[in-house]
Amino acid sequence: MPTPFGALYVPNITPDDETGIGQWTSDEFYRMMHTGVSRDGSLLYPAMPYPQYTQVTRSDSDAIYAYLMSIPPVKQKNREHELRFPYNNRDLLIGWRTLYFKEGEYQPNPKQSAEWNRGAYLVKGLGHCAMCHTAVNALGGSSESKAFEGGMIPNQNWYAPSLTSNREAGLGDWKIQEIADLLQAGISHRGTVYGPMAEVTFNSLQYLSDDDAKAMAVYLKALPQKDNSPPPTSQARLVAPETMELGSKVYAAQCVMCHGAEGKGQTPEYPPLAGNRSITMETPVNPIRMVLNGGYPPGTRKNPRPHGMPPFSHILNDNEVAAVVTYIRVAWGNSGTPVNAKQVNDLRTLLPE
Ligand code: HEC
Numbered sequence: 200m201p202t203p204f205g206a207l208y209v210p211n212i213t214p215d216d217e218t219g220i221g222q223w224t225s226d227e228f229y230r231m232m233h234t235g236v237s238r239d240g241s242l243l244y245p246a247m248p249y250p251q252y253t254q255v256t257r258s259d260s261d262a263i264y265a266y267l268m269s270i271p272p273v274k275q276k277n278r279e280h281e282l283r284f285p286y287n288n289r290d291l292l293i294g295w296r297t298l299y300f301k302e303g304e305y306q307p308n309p310k311q312s313a314e315w316n317r318g319a320y321l322v323k324g325l326g327h328c329a330m331c332h333t334a335v336n337a338l339g340g341s342s343e344s345k346a347f348e349g350g351m352i353p354n355q356n357w358y359a360p361s362l363t364s365n366r367e368a369g370l371g372d373w374k375i376q377e378i379a380d381l382l383q384a385g386i387s388h389r390g391t392v393y394g395p396m397a398e399v400t401f402n403s404l405q406y407l408s409d410d411d412a413k414a415m416a417v418y419l420k421a422l423p424q425k426d427n428s429p430p431p432t433s434q435a436r437l438v439a440p441e442t443m444e445l446g447s448k449v450y451a452a453q454c455v456m457c458h459g460a461e462g463k464g465q466t467p468e469y470p471p472l473a474g475n476r477s478i479t480m481e482t483p484v485n486p487i488r489m490v491l492n493g494g495y496p497p498g499t500r501k502n503p504r505p506h507g508m509p510p511f512s513h514i515l516n517d518n519e520v521a522a523v524v525t526y527i528r529v530a531w532g533n534s535g536t537p538v539n540a541k542q543v544n545d546l547r548t549l550l551p552e
């Protein structure tokens with residue numbers, strides 16, 4: 200697992216007695232989930248999301264433990280982490296924990312419905328959504344007050360949008376079913392998941408029960424929206440006419456067959472680009488990367504054969520990518536801002552060939 204501090208090697212958690220967690224008791228497993236302290240007493244790096252898992256109940260922790268103890272043991276020694284000085288000193292974690300770690304199981308809010316509380320428990324605990332959707336500070340910490348306000352994911356060059364801003368991924372105006380579809384199926388009538396979020400759906404959220412998906416949707420929709428700025432308006436006037444012309448030409452040649460002349464897509468397979476905030480957010484990192492890399496929504500139980508988008512990095516140069524991303528950010532009343540060729544080039548050079 201790459202981190203800004205060096206490489207972490209994720210340990211063996213099969214029940215092998217020697218190299219895995221075969222000798223752990225359920226008490227020790229719960230202590231690790233709840234406090235981030237390993238069996239031998241060492242402090243874990245918060246790349247293991249114990250700051251979120253601390254909210255998980257003892258009975259859910261025991262269920263995970265029982266499952267892990269039932270899988271075939273694998274004999275494979277853990278690899279030493281390769282962290283740079285001073286991060287290789289675990290004592291640093293003592294200070295980090297004082298600043299950022301709050302131990303405690305989820306406490307239901309009696310003023311809210313059972314469904315909302317179930318959703319909050321899943322989003323804050325097992326879902327560990329805050330791990331990405333909260334800006335991470337230099338020490339890898341994230342503060343509760345900034346929870347769900349969005350941030351760049353270190354070392355991955357994807358932006359996890361704010362879940363509390365209706366200019367980003369705030370879900371206040373989505374239908375409950377649209378949110379549940381996005382999380383569980385990976386596609387919806389409003390947008391699809393891509394990048395690291397596609398992995399979250401693929402590895403985890405597709406297996407939610409329908410009731411749990413709905414509970415999460417109810418909680419996410421009700422998250423207070425912190426962004427009270429006036430409704431955004433089209434920024435097309437900021438764009439040079441020749442850029443608009445190039446952008447619309449590229450769009451007509453390369454994009455229109457799937458996303459439609461009016462940017463309405465063919466939902467839920469081909470997401471709409473008109474009125475899609477995942478394109479108009481302040482940072483253009485995600486739409487630039489989508490055009491360069493293309494992508495497939497995850498294959499899920501509810502959408503086993505997803506339709507994909509081809510990569511354009513070998514077809515379009517930096518200018519053309521900048522123009523078409525600018526075009527989709529401002530066309531059809533979209534309120535994004537223009538993108539320049541350097542922003543495209545910076546991301547292109549970070550991508551593997
Ligand atoms: C590994 C990092 C990561 C984790 C963990 C994560 N997300 Fe995301 N999420 C992202 C990124 C990156 C995006 C932007 C890409 C996209 O829109 O699909 C995103 C986008 C979203 C969106 C907006 C989708 C749209 O089309 O507007 C929602 C809603 C969302 N995430 C909810 C969640 C919830 C709920 C959880 C916890 C169950 C979660 N995320 C966990 C990285 C993550």
Ligand code: HEC
Pocket residue numbers: 389390391392393394397449450453454455456457458468469470472475477478485486489490493494495496497506507508509511523524527
């Ligand atoms: C063959 C059909 C196809 C073509 C051609 C295509 N796309 Fe896509 N596009 C898709 C699909 C499918 C997704 C969802 C991918 C995912 O979730 O990983 C998508 C997703 C996107 C997204 C992310 C939006 C979201 O919420 O998921 C953007 C931005 C985008 N396309 C822009 C473009 C642009 C610009 C072009 C032309 C340069 C283009 N696409 C060409 C099928 C296509």
